[in-house]
Amino acid sequence: MSEKPPIERLKGYLGRAWEIKRRPCYLLVDDDLALRDAQGQASHYGFSGLRPGSDMREALRFLEGLELPPGQILQLPILELDNGLFAEVHGVRLRNGWGLAFTDATEQHERQRRYQQTAHDLALAQRELEAHQAQLESALEARTRFMGRMSHEFRTPLSSILGFAELAQEDMGDKARLQADLEAIGRGAHYLLSLVDNLLDHAVLEQGELIIHPAACDPNALVNDLDQLFQPAARQQGLTLAWWLEGSLPSRLWLDETRLRQVLVNLIGNAIKFTREGGITVSMDWAGDRLEVAVEDTGPGIPPEEQARLFDAFNQGSTAQGKRGAGLGLSISRELVRRMGGDMMLESRPGRGTTVRFHLAAPARQAQGGGENDLKDRCILLLERDGDSRQLLSIFLRGAGARVLLADTQDQAVEHLSERPELVVAALLEEPHHRLLLKRLAGAGYQGPVVAVGTADDTALLEKVLRAGYADLICKPVRRSEFVQRIADLLPEEIPS
Amino acid sequence: MLTRKICMIGDFAVGKTSLVRRYVHSTFSEGYHTTVGVKVDSKLLDLPSGDRLKLVLWDIAGNDRLGSLDRSYLQGASGYLLVADSTRRETLESAIALQGDVEVLLGPRPFVLIANKIDLEAQYQLDRELLGQLASRGWDTLAGSALSGEGVETAFRLLGQRLLAT
Numbered sequence: 001m002s003e004k005p006p007i008e009r010l011k012g013y014l015g016r017a018w019e020i021k022r023r024p025c026y027l028l029v030d031d032d033l034a035l036r037d038a039q040g041q042a043s044h045y046g047f048s049g050l051r052p053g054s055d056m057r058e059a060l061r062f063l064e065g066l067e068l069p070p071g072q073i074l075q076l077p078i079l080e081l082d083n084g085l086f087a088e089v090h091g092v093r094l095r096n097g098w099g100l101a102f103t104d105a106t107e108q109h110e111r112q113r114r115y116q117q118t119a120h121d122l123a124l125a126q127r128e129l130e131a132h133q134a135q136l137e138s139a140l141e142a143r144t145r146f147m148g149r150m151s152h153e154f155r156t157p158l159s160s161i162l163g164f165a166e167l168a169q170e171d172m173g174d175k176a177r178l179q180a181d182l183e184a185i186g187r188g189a190h191y192l193l194s195l196v197d198n199l200l201d202h203a204v205l206e207q208g209e210l211i212i213h214p215a216a217c218d219p220n221a222l223v224n225d226l227d228q229l230f231q232p233a234a235r236q237q238g239l240t241l242a243w244w245l246e247g248s249l250p251s252r253l254w255l256d257e258t259r260l261r262q263v264l265v266n267l268i269g270n271a272i273k274f275t276r277e278g279g280i281t282v283s284m285d286w287a288g289d290r291l292e293v294a295v296e297d298t299g300p301g302i303p304p305e306e307q308a309r310l311f312d313a314f315n316q317g318s319t320a321q322g323k324r325g326a327g328l329g330l331s332i333s334r335e336l337v338r339r340m341g342g343d344m345m346l347e348s349r350p351g352r353g354t355t356v357r358f359h360l361a362a363p364a365r366q367a368q369g370g371g372e373n374d375l376k377d378r379c380i381l382l383l384e385r386d387g388d389s390r391q392l393l394s395i396f397l398r399g400a401g402a403r404v405l406l407a408d409t410q411d412q413a414v415e416h417l418s419e420r421p422e423l424v425v426a427a428l429l430e431e432p433h434h435r436l437l438l439k440r441l442a443g444a445g446y447q448g449p450v451v452a453v454g455t456a457d458d459t460a461l462l463e464k465v466l467r468a469g470y471a472d473l474i475c476k477p478v479r480r481s482e483f484v485q486r487i488a489d490l491l492p493e494e495i496p497s
Numbered sequence: 498m499l500t501r502k503i504c505m506i507g508d509f510a511v512g513k514t515s516l517v518r519r520y521v522h523s524t525f526s527e528g529y530h531t532t533v534g535v536k537v538d539s540k541l542l543d544l545p546s547g548d549r550l551k552l553v554l555w556d557i558a559g560n561d562r563l564g565s566l567d568r569s570y571l572q573g574a575s576g577y578l579l580v581a582d583s584t585r586r587e588t589l590e591s592a593i594a595l596q597g598d599v600e601v602l603l604g605p606r607p608f609v610l611i612a613n614k615i616d617l618e619a620q621y622q623l624d625r626e627l628l629g630q631l632a633s634r635g636w637d638t639l640a641g642s643a644l645s646g647e648g649v650e651t652a653f654r655l656l657g658q659r660l661l662a663t
Binding site (some may be wrong): 080086121308 | 500501502509510530531533534535536537538539553555558566569570572573576585615619633651
């Protein structure tokens with residue numbers, strides 16, 4: 001018996017190796033995808049129980065809907081099968097069906113998948129990096145624009161103040177004109193103050209240092225204040241300013257009134273600034289220990305593509321062109337509301353108006369007395385080195401019915417403890433003196449609350465001050481009603497005998 | 498019953514596989530898993546006209562232009578769903594380029610453009626003006642989300658109607 005030539009043996013060996021690795025399977029099906037014949041490793045591809053006439057429509061669904069002429073070749077380099085494997089499929093359209101060859105392509109699939117997944121993940125990551133870079137560049141541009149705008153914003157009221165100050169010197173003899181000059185100076189100064197306040201708030205919020213300071217708040221009084229503040233401006237522009245307070249609104253709420261006022265001033269101020277006709281409606285509702293507020297205007301509205309960016313710092317919408325401001329109001333307001341346990345949303349339709357809604361945590365608080373007698377017969381020790389400030393605060397306290405003990409040194413304050421004050425108000429001292437004061441008062445037997453009075457710049461100190469043992473920090477400029485209210489809230493319920 | 502092959506066409510990671518999963522299996526999974534080759538699914542579509550159509554959906558690997566391999570997968574397709582990612586501006590440009598490639602390969606075929614991932618509204622980046630221009634050229638365009646299911650059924654149904662109209 002003659003041996004096969006080496007080339008034939010090689011072909012046989014490689015053919016078997018290829019069959020072991022690629023597991024070929026051959027199928028013949030008719031036009032209805034019924035099996036006519038099969039050879040090879042069909043079960044490897046999930047084709048089991050095959051016999052002539054088997055319905056192959058589900059297994060070979062990639063042939064359904066394919067309208068190819070006879071003789072046309074079909075080639076699918078990688079096809080995912082129902083059993084999770086991958087096959088390379090070669091097919092030929094016959095006159096009355098299909099001829100198909102399957103070989104295993106699971107390895108090729110895995111190799112290509114790894115390469116492709118890495119390439120796509122990298123491309124997506126690079127895109128994300130580019131987006132971050134674009135965001136940073138945009139923030140930088142916004143800041144540069146902001147600096148330009150701020151220098152203009154500061155110059156305008158400063159020029160006005162300087163101009164009217166010069167005029168005031170010329171108008172000394174004319175009381176009416178002098179009064180008008182002084183009012184103009186006051187308006188410029190107030191605007192400058194609000195600009196500085198916004199910038200400081202933004203910086204403090206960015207650094208996460210702003211602390212919310214809840215106290216009892218009368219929402220009706222707040223609304224009255226804001227109404228008096230904004231009605232003249234609204235009337236001047238021919239707008240209506242209406243308030244809608246739900247009956248469920250408690251007379252006293254526990255929240256940071258200063259910050260709530262700041263948010264409302266921002267929102268109502270914006271609404272008046274941008275509305276040309278119609279009006280502004282502010283509604284307040286209260287449910288589940290939450291205050292819900294909506295400020296609705298009939299202004300020009302904001303295009304959808306600008307709405308998301310409006311809460312970004314230093315950004316003003318296109319409708320704000322020509323209006324003054326730093327583009328910080330909405331950003332600060334939403335951040336403040338979030339710090340107060342809530343959130344803020346904006347709905348707007350161009351040509352129809354804008355509604356800004358927010359909600360915040362505001363538990364109801366039992367009403368205490370009000371007005372002039374809030375501090376009636378309560379004994380309060382006031383320690384303030386600065387004479388003017390001491391006089392102003394003592395007027396506030398006495399005006400509310402308190403008996404006030406005045407001290408301008410710590411020694412004097414300690415001496416006054418014999419008169420049994422129920423609460424101490426002390427100007428905030430630098431570290432470590434504010435701690436020493438508490439120690440001296442405690443050492444002399446005083447156990448009541450101590451309230452610090454500082455400037456807005458000291459808010460970073462608040463946490464330290466509270467940690468040191470102070471009951472509260474009240475920031476200058478101090479408003480009479482707020483000051484008295486905060487003191488009343490902090491006073492012990494019972495007068496010590 | 499009529500049976501038609503339709504292909505999912507679009508750049509990588511626009512959500513073609515997720516749209517098919519949402520439409521055929523009503524499921525969605527987070528994370529991106531690249532498609533290699535092709536996966537074929539099918540679904541019966543009952544149209545308001547009373548027609549019943551079997552859609553054979555070819556989910557092929559995404560790219561910004563058609564490659565030589567994609568051409569073999571597209572062979573015999575009756576129509577296609579063009580997919581863009583509404584959070585990636587460049588995927589609309591890819592979709593437009595791919596539509597041109599497919600038309601050269603297959604000739605005019607019905608298609609519907611879906612801007613996917615509309616649930617990520619805050620990250621919307623597509624050029625609305627360009628979408629408007631496409632619509633005025635007669636393109637069927639709609640927004641949808643494989644995550645929420647919004648617009649998915651509508652897109653396939655619309656494509657089914659277009660297939661029967663040709």
